Amino acid sequence: xxxxxxxxxxxxxxxxxxxxxxxxxxFRRDEYFVYISWPTGSHMMxxxxxxxxxxRDVAWDFFYGTVNFDGVFGTVNHxxxxxxxxxxxxxxxxxxxxxxxxxxxxxxxxxxxKSILAxxxxxxxxxxxxxxxTGAAFGIKNGDNDSAVTRRRxxxxxxxxxxxxxxxxxxxxxxxxxxxxxxxxxxxxVVEFEPGFEGEVAAFxxxxxxxRSDVTWNPSVVSQCKDSLxxxxxxxxxxxxxxxxxxxxxxxxxxxxxxxAVEDRDTGAMxxxxxxxxxxxxxxPADIRHQGYxxxxxxxxxxxxxxxxxxxxxxxxxxxTYPIEF
Amino acid sequence: xxxxxxxxxxxxERSEYTTVFASLDNYDKGGVEIxxxxxxxxxxxxxFEVAAKSKPWEKVxxxxxxxxxxEAVRAEGVSEWRxxxxxxFAVCMDGEVTVDLVKLDASPLAxxxxxxxxxxxxxxxxxxxxxxxxxxxxxxxxxxSAYRFTSAAPGVLMMQTIAGPDTQYRWAEIxxxx
Numbered sequence: 001x002x003x004x005x006x007x008x009x010x011x012x013x014x015x016x017x018x019x020x021x022x023x024x025x026x027f028r029r030d031e032y033f034v035y036i037s038w039p040t041g042s043h044m045m046x047x048x049x050x051x052x053x054x055x056r057d058v059a060w061d062f063f064y065g066t067v068n069f070d071g072v073f074g075t076v077n078h079x080x081x082x083x084x085x086x087x088x089x090x091x092x093x094x095x096x097x098x099x100x101x102x103x104x105x106x107x108x109x110x111x112x113x114k115s116i117l118a119x120x121x122x123x124x125x126x127x128x129x130x131x132x133x134t135g136a137a138f139g140i141k142n143g144d145n146d147s148a149v150t151r152r153r154x155x156x157x158x159x160x161x162x163x164x165x166x167x168x169x170x171x172x173x174x175x176x177x178x179x180x181x182x183x184x185x186x187x188x189x190v191v192e193f194e195p196g197f198e199g200e201v202a203a204f205x206x207x208x209x210x211x212r213s214d215v216t217w218n219p220s221v222v223s224q225c226k227d228s229l230x231x232x233x234x235x236x237x238x239x240x241x242x243x244x245x246x247x248x249x250x251x252x253x254x255x256x257x258x259x260x261a262v263e264d265r266d267t268g269a270m271x272x273x274x275x276x277x278x279x280x281x282x283x284x285p286a287d288i289r290h291q292g293y294x295x296x297x298x299x300x301x302x303x304x305x306x307x308x309x310x311x312x313x314x315x316x317x318x319x320x321t322y323p324i325e326f
Numbered sequence: 327x328x329x330x331x332x333x334x335x336x337x338x339e340r341s342e343y344t345t346v347f348a349s350l351d352n353y354d355k356g357g358v359e360i361x362x363x364x365x366x367x368x369x370x371x372x373x374f375e376v377a378a379k380s381k382p383w384e385k386v387x388x389x390x391x392x393x394x395x396x397e398a399v400r401a402e403g404v405s406e407w408r409x410x411x412x413x414x415f416a417v418c419m420d421g422e423v424t425v426d427l428v429k430l431d432a433s434p435l436a437x438x439x440x441x442x443x444x445x446x447x448x449x450x451x452x453x454x455x456x457x458x459x460x461x462x463x464x465x466x467x468x469x470x471s472a473y474r475f476t477s478a479a480p481g482v483l484m485m486q487t488i489a490g491p492d493t494q495y496r497w498a499e500i501x502x503x504x
Contacts, residue, residue, distance in 0.1 A: 132339055159415060159466045180343040189463040193455035200468045201427055201455035206417060207347075207462025223415045223464065225486050228394040230415070250389040252373070252396065252484070256346050257356070262363070271363040275356035278348035279374040279419070281388045281396070282358070285367045296343060303486075305391040322367035323390055326498050 001107040006115045016141025018119050022112045023102040025084055029120050031139055036073055038086050038100045041093075043072050048137040051120060052240035055127035058113050059153060059218055062106070064304065065311075066244030068289060071268055074241075075109070079308060082109045089244065089289070091267040117149050128215035130236040130297070154220035161204035166222070168204050169212035180236070180297035181211035207254065210234050210299045217292075219302045231302040235294040244289035246311040248323045249304055253280045256298030265289045276300075286314045286321040347461065348374050349420040350400075350480055358502055370502040373398045373419055377482040379500075383475070385485065386494045393440055395493055397485040401477035407445040408474075411435040414442060414467040414487040418459035421481020425465050427454035428472045441490015445472045 009019040019028040026037045034050040036043045053069040060067075062077035071090050076083040085101040087093025121127060123143030124135030128151065156166040168188070169175035177184065186208045193201035206222065210232055217239050219231035235258055244265045251260075253276040260274040265287050274282055274290075284290055292300075313319040348354070353374040358365045371388050380386055382402035389396040399416075401423045409430060416425065430451040435443065449472035457465045467473045475483070 158413065159464070162466060179339070181345055182342065183345050185460070185462065187460065189460065189465065190458040191455065192457070194453050197427075197429070197452075197454040200429075200466070200471070201457065203425075203457045203459065203463055203465040205462055206464040211345075223413075223466075223486060225394065225413055225415065225488065228391070228486060228488070230486055248391055250391060250396070252389070253356075254347075270361045272361050272365075272368070273359040274368060274370070275359070277354050277356040277372075278346050279353045279372045280356050280370065281373060282368045282370045283389065303389060303391070303396060305394055307392070310392075319392075322364075322369075324366070324369045324497050324501070326366050326501075326503065 001105070001111050003111050003115055005108075006112050008115065008119075012141065020112060020116050022084065022109060023104060024100075025086075025102065027116055034120075036086065040098050040100045041086060043086060045070060045073070047120065049240065051117065051125070051127045051137050054113055054117050055149060056217060056241050058110065058117055058149075059128075059151070061110065061153075063243065064249070065246035066265065066289065068242035068244060070242070074244075076244075077246075078103070079311075080106055082106050084109060089266055089268065091269070114150075118144060118146060121145050121149050127240075128218060130216050132236075151215065156221050156223060159202060159204075159223040160206075160209060162202045163199045169209055175212035175214060177208075177211050178213065178234070178297060181234075184208060184211040186211075206232065207299065210254070216297070227306040229304045229306050231304055233300055233302060234297055235292060235300050236297040237294065239290075239292040242289050242291045245284055245286045247305060247314060248286050248321070249284050249302060250323075251276060251282050251284065252301035252303065253278055254299035254301055256294070256296050258292045258294045258298055258300060260284075260290045260292050262288050262290045283323045285323075286319075348372075350374050350378050350482055360504075365502050365504055368502070369497060371500040373484060374482060376496075376500050377420075384494055385490075385492050386496055386500070387489065388500065390489065393488050395485075395487060395489045397487065397493060399483040399485055401475055401481040401483050402479070403477065405475040407449050407472045408442045409433060409435065409445050409449070409472045410442040410467070410469065410487065410490070411437055411439040412469050412488065414485060415464055416459070416467060416475075417464045417484040417486070418461055419482040419484050420461055421477055421479055423459045423481055423483060424476040425457040425459065425467070426474045426476070427456070427468070428452065429454050430470060430472050433470050440488040441493065442487060443491060
């Protein structure tokens with residue numbers, strides 16, 4: 001499926017935005033809100049929250065597990081196909097049998113979401129930025145911001161700074177140090193290599209690399225040990241989605257502090273609050289969903305096991321939902 | 327508090343911010359506030375606290391996802407030489423650490439071996455180079471190489487690797503349990 005196949009209205013609405021359809025889901029926006037409808041119900045979200053959530057869903061290619069835009073609407077990744085749902089992980093909707101879900105080939109939902117994001121994002125709004133760094137998402141149609149919503153996903157195949165792999169970030173490459181990380185040491189490690197080992201002896205300043213990230217809440221791969229992925233990210237304000245796990249993931253707080261609200265993945269019932277300070281390490285079990293709050297821009301290492309076998313092993317009960325037996 | 331530029335549609339920002347990193351001598355641990363769960367499911371610990379209580383170069387697992395681990399290592403003095411059949415990575419979380427690398431003439435490990443092992447004596451092979459790490463720096467420890475760390479003062483490394491015969495498990499000692 002391509003952008004040309006996306007189902008959208010023939011003309012923009014009175015606010016200047018196109019309306020979109022995917023399966024039985026229909027999407028429209030006005031100055032403040034997004035309206036989502038499906039055969040058994042409808043839903044409203046702030047357009048600001050909706051675009052921030054959709055930006056992550058698109059950028060991560062639907063990520064691991066569930067991306068809840070809020071307590072009603074979201075997606076579940078099956079790595080080849082994606083469920084789009086309303087009320088599926090909401091206890092009240094489930095009990096009232098008003099929950100609704102459709103499964104689509106990944107390209108169909110990807111192109112539809114990318115088209116919505118491109119059309120509904122105005123020139124002054126960057127969904128990846130913190131609230132202090134961007135203009136508002138609201139109002140009638142006013143230009144676009146394609147460069148912001150189509151940033152390239154960074155994924156090192158071995159490690160950043162290894163010749164031929166992802167490069168370090170610099171002023172010259174368009175990544176100035178973020179205003180909240182101006183005190184982070186920018187010196188790169190001293191690397192001495194013998195002739196013939198230029199491609200094997202490598203190191204970089206991870207903290208400086210993160211200090212130059214131009215996005216928030218967007219993990220990118222900096223190193224790979226087989227299926228073990230280091231996916232650090234910089235966080236400020238609120239994670240725009242509520243992430244539901246399909247595997248255990250781990251967090252290492254590299255700087256500053258984040259508080260996580262942890263809920264049951266399926267019902268949304270509160271399970272814990274996790275406060276992480278620099279140096280703290282915590283697992284997020286495979287049956288939870290979580291949303292992070294970062295008062296100051298912080299550095300978080302998200303550590304993932306990328307094995308494709310894990311979701312089925314967890315779902316079938318062959319693997320526990322938590323990582324450690326004491 | 328001084329104020330910086332006007333923020334879009336709201337108050338102002340500070341004129342400068344302080345980034346909080348931790349160290350062996352200065353860390354402030356958070357924690358899990360349980361509402362309806364078991365604290366052990368989060369295996370909550372702190373890298374610096376673990377390293378502060380470890381002997382030099384002990385490899386203490388602070389995170390585990392099936393065969394993969396993150397290890398906290400107290401860097402102090404000169405380590406043994408080690409090797410793995412797969413890439414590993416070391417992040418210097420505190421202090422300054424030098425990494426010496428040698429390309430082994432013959433690896434003692436099978437190609438699919440998991441985790442690192444100690445290399446007896448001096449490694450036989452070509453010198454590859456040396457890396458000088460400070461806080462926040464990450465180094466590649468290439469598959470099939472031997473590596474040795476040196477740290478004049480106590481520091482902390484975080485290792486991205488696979489569990490091996492020398493990985494230490496102390497979950498009940500290092501993690502919040504209630």
